[in-house]
Amino acid sequence: MNTGSEPTISPYTGQIWFRGVVLAILLETVSQTKSDEFVSLGFGTVCRSSVQDFRTVPVEGEVRGGISKEKCQHLCSTDRTCAGFEFRRGERRCEIWRQEIFAHRHVFHNRTVPGAPDFECVLKLPSCQRLKAHKALHDHAIMDLAFFVTDYCEYGPINQDLDPCSRVYAEQMYDINHHLCRLVTKECKSATCESNSEII
Secondary structure (H helix, E strand, O other), rough: OOOOEEEEEEOOOOOEEHHHHHHHHHHHHHHOOOEEEEEEEEOOEEOOOOOOOOOEEEEEEEEEEEHHHHHHHHHHHHOOOOEEEEOOOOOOOEEOOOOOOOOOOOOOOOOOOOOOOEEEEEEEEOOOHHHHHHHHHHHHHHHHHHHHHHHHHOOOOOOOOOOOEEEEHHHHHHHHHHHHHHHHHHOOOOOOOOOOOOOO
């Protein structure tokens, strides 16, 4: 059993991964408040300009390699034109987005890119409408994951961290969805924001 400090070998990449990577993103995300500058969409998410956008780099922005997530976030924070960033941990790859991030995709259980799905899309100062749009996409992704688990995960979510049937990933998805819900109720002054999808 993985205790959180023990490495897990990914069957997809042969690299060593730690459950702490996913949990660190979750802890960073759920600790955010209304005044925070950045909102993470969670492990396994990539930024997109629209739901029809399948490009892997922003049209307006820049890509930097070999830097930390903290440096990537700092670059975005100090750039008034930055709308958010995408970070890939294994490659230490930073995409600075200088165009609106109107959508995102989940590439963890729907593997549309080669290699490990170690992406994270992070929004900068999202408006009410942007939060609503991303919350709706997140709702859809949770339903999609629920169908995936039913169809392909014989025993439900499992303890292999980077397997598409990962329990850790499913838990993170559910928790971040609730966090987005709380942000929508705050920023949009909405009475309720409920997700009816149970996946764990």
